[in-house]
Amino acid sequence: MAVATETPNPYIAHHLAAHIAEAGAWQELADAPQVLDHLEPRAVAAEALRLGYGRTRLPGPVTATLVARDLLASVAPKDRETVRALTMARFVGAVPADGTRRADATWTVRWTRLRRDLLPAVLTDRASPVEALRAFSLPDGRQLLAVGTHDGRVRLWDSESVLDADMSPVGELAYDRPVHTLETVARPGGEILLAVGVDRTVHLWDPVARSTVGSSVLDTGAACEGHALLAPAWKAVRLPDGRSLIAVCDTHNVRLWDPFTGEPVGPELVGPESLTVAQAISEGSQSLDGVLxxxxxxDGRALLVAGGTSRVLDSIDGSTDFMYGRLWAWDITTGELVWKLHTGYSGTLTALTTVPLRDGRQALATAGGGGVVRLFDPEGPTQVGEWLHGNGADVVGASTVRLRHDRTALVTVGGDRTVRAWDPLTGTPVGAPMSAHNSGxxxxxxxxxxxxxxxxxxxxEDGTVQLWDPESVGHIDDPLAGPVHQLVSMPVRPGAIRQSRPLLASVNADNTLxxxxxxxxLPMAQPLEVSAGRPVTVPIPDGRTLLALGDGKCPIRLWDPESHRGVRTKRSRNPLRRLHLIDYPTAVATVPWRDGRTAVVVRNGPSLSLWDPASGRDLGSLRISMGLNPLDAGTISLPGGRTMLFTSSQEGIKLWDPTTGARIAEWNRKLDNRTTIIPVTWPDAHPLLAVTEEEVTHLVDPFSEDAPGGGRVRATLAVGFQPPTSHPDHPLLPGRHRLALAGCLTREGRPVVATGGHDGALRLWEPETGELVHALPVGAPINALLATDNLLVIGSRDGLIALES
Known part of the structure; x- marks a missing residue:
């Protein structure tokens, strides 16, 4: 394949991929990255999805284009090889060899330690979260996929066209309320799609005629108002006589409704009885959770099974003391309660579905706390098969998928954003874990x-519908890869076993160093658990470099990475700290001290003091007050080798001499309580402070006296905090919404400032003008940046990335 030396004409850019797909020449395209760089990424991805995905094993660069088509389309051709390399490391497990890298690329990938994912193919992208999915068959054998979203829309795709280039829906319905449930019911002539909204309205749609056939409002009463009508609380039920009904449950009962008339049908299915407060306190209470x-x-009987919870209440204040999951099963025809079952789960049941067994029977798959799935024979009820272990977090949803060769897999969704497929009888995984593209x-x-x-x-919840091939070849995950929240470099110690080469330390989200x-x-030591807080490098007189660790919840510990053991602990005699009523001191930074020693700057509430790590004693009576409403503290190094302390509060920033405690300079400016201060330094250059507020980052010269209140803003970068989120799938972790920044970089011989944040974009800025020099999407939120030698190391949600400029 000829190598493209300049931008090809539009026909080649948009249509060459179709010819490659028809010829099956994917490997030839992968072997010519300069050609692939100049093709329209979305066109390549569409053809790979249409004729390759799930049918043949695509080469790594083509797989990366399929996954990262939007990121690739957003960057210049010279940066596409870097974006593909990062995507390959995440989804394929390999970084392209040096010989395939472009000579004009702004960045090349030196190495990665990233969490591995199974390839997702993104079907569609909308701003409104997806609330419901339903695949169903037409009379001619074709399948449609219905997608219900929070903005009240239901779109339908033909299963043959979802892998086609245009990906256009074959129909769309629009309602004025969010659609939280999609079900199908049978009627003469074929199936009808039911779209249920939060206002208890059931919309009926004929997928063959592509038209609405009516709607009904279920008069479920006040008990089913509001939050009780979540998606699992509605379920389509087919009676033995062929009729289709809708089951709706409240906290104690289930009713069956005719979706065409909106009228109740048959007897009420009575679950746990309502109790008085006194009975609940003395005997415990039971309720249904809304999973059906x-x-x-x-023998042909039809049962309806509901999941619920037994609660044992504290007799003093009435709060919940203990919960465990239960199942209730009724005969749909008679309304009789057939059996009740204690499932063994602690907490509520979060998912309930049926799984066909090899002998034609059906089993109930239940999920609750602890990420364990259990199967029960509804005729017994007795347990079937093995427990399914291995979910990374509590299971929040479950379904089934029919695989090739008449096999069925149970698919679970974990709170860690991971989808997994299992053989329901053996409990063994089918394929590799499937991680969501951007959200839960x-x-x-x-x-x-x-x-x-x-x-x-x-x-x-980001509006995408993603497709996975559950039988894709599995992979071996990197057990050391995971979210990184803190990064620090360690100086080289000649002659040491591990420190004869530059090292860096990272702290993950689970407080492991x-x-x-x-x-x-390459890993240089066993991980050190329970290592919360920002690590601080501490050189000591014998030549070793230690790490000071502690987040205020435990004493400061000094850890020797060479011997992999603790050296010293800064303890406190204050009983309030031992009882965790007040925080322990934390290590902020280090400063040179007399006699060549190094002192650790310790923050204790609103004040700073110095601590000698060699002797374990406080140095003098030096105390520096951070003022009212303190924010942050650290050090900044001047070109002559002098080190200053800086403190920040809502009243501004102050600089101090660490040996005397004298105030050197200040910048009087009102700061928000989320403002972060990060020093930006270059060799033999004047240092700056990067002051990040909600929407912008100011590069401040703290020693300038030519501005009112001291300090001068040298430049303003158009990047700041990302809005925090409190959704369960996105917990607000320390530093999650804060800007990561590194300053010791050069580009074309001039210094630049590097920033990264929740949007996953690495940006380079001109520090004198604030001009954006370059941007590169890395595919995951950036939590930390570290410049060391000629590398820029990125700590992201998915692990570590080392880029070389």
Whole structure:
């Protein structure tokens, strides 16, 4: 394949991929990255999805283009190889060799330690979260995929066209309320799609005629208002006589409704009885959680099973003391309660679905706390098969997918944003874990193509519908990869076993510290658990460099990475700290001290003091007050080797001489309580302070006296905090919404400032003008940046990335 030396004409850019797909020449395209760089990424991805995904094993660069098509389309051709390399490291597990890298690329990938994911193919992208998915068959055998979103829309795709280039829906419905449930019911002539909204209105749509056939309002009463009508609380149920009804539950009962008339049908299914407050305190209480599943027994009887919770209440204040999951099963025809079952889960039941077994029977798959799934025979009820362990977090949803060769897999969604497929009887995984593209999965279904391919479809809160091939080749995950929140470099110590080469230390979201060789990303020691807080490097007189760790919840510990053991602990005799009523001191930074010693700057509430790590004693009576409403503290190094302390509060920033405690300079400016201060230094250059507020970052010269209140803003960068989120799938972790920044970089011989944040974009800025020099998407939120030698190391949500400029 000829190498493209300049931008090709529009026809080649948009249509060459179609010819490559028809010829099956994916490997030839992957072997010519200069050609791939100049093709329209979305066109390549569309053809790979249409004719390759789930059918043949695509080469790594083509797979990366399929996953990162939007990121690739947003950057210049010379940066696309870097974006593909990062995507390959995440989804394929390999970084391209040096010989395939472009000579004119702004960045090249030196190494990565990233969490591995299974390839998702993104079907559609809308701003409104996906609330419901449903795949169903037409009379001619084709399948449609219905997508219900929070903005009240239901869109339908033909299963054959979802993998086509245009990806246009074959129909769309618009309502004025969010659609939280999609179900199908049978009637003469074919199935009807039901779209249920939060106002208890059931919309009926004929997928064959592509038209609305009516709607009904279920008079479920006050008990089912508001939050009780979540998606799992509505379920389509087919009676033995062929009729289709809708089951709706409140906290104690379930009613069956005719969706065409809006009238109740049959007897009420009575669950746990209502109790008085006194009875609940003395005996405990029971309630339904809103997870429903219809199941057919071998004798033809139809049961409806509901999940619920037993609560034992504290007799003093009435608060919940203990909860465990239960199941209730009724005969749909008679309304009789057939059995009750204690599932063994602590907490509520979060998912309930049916799984077909090999002998034709149906089993109930239940999920609750602890990420464990259990199967029960509804005729017994007795446990079936093995418990399914291995979910990374509590299971929040479950469904089934029919695989090739008449096999069925159980698919679970974890609170860690990971989708997994299992053999329901053996409990063994099918394929590799499937991680959501950008956000948690709210809805699941399975989708089948006429050529035999089967996919898991997941709807995300970011508005995307993602498709996974659950039988893709599995991979070995990197056990050391994971979210990184703090990074620090360690100076080289000649002659030491581990510190003869540059090292860096990272602290993960689970407060585990890892030590890495900076040039290769190889682990240099066993992970150190329970290492919360920002690590601070501490050189001591014997030549070693220690790490000071502590987040205020425990005493400061000094850890020796060479011997992999603790050296010293800064303890406190204050009983309030031992009882965790007040915080312990934390290590902020280090400063040179007399006699060549190094002192650790310790923050204790609103004041700073110095501590000698060699002797374990406080140095003198020096105390520096951070003022009212303190924010942050650190050090800044001047070109002559002098080190200053800086403190920040809502009243501004102050600089101090650490040996005398004298105030050197100040910048009087009102700061927000989320403002962060990060020193920006270059070799032999005047240092600056990066003051990050809600929307911008100011580069401040704190020693300038030519501005009112002291200090001068040298430049303003158009980047700041990202809005915090409190959604369960996105917990607000320390530093999550704060800007990561590194300053010791050069580009074309001039210094630049590097920033990164929640949007996953690495940006380079001109520090004199604030001009944006370059931007590169890395595919995951950036939590930390560290410049060391000729590398820029990125700590992201998915692990570590080392880029070389």
């Amino acid at each position: 599943a219809p199941v057919t027994l071998p 999965v709210r809805a699941l279904t399975s989708l089948h193509i006429a050529d035999g391919r089967a996919f898991v479809a997941g709807g995300g 890892h030590l890495w060789e900076a040039s290769s990303g």
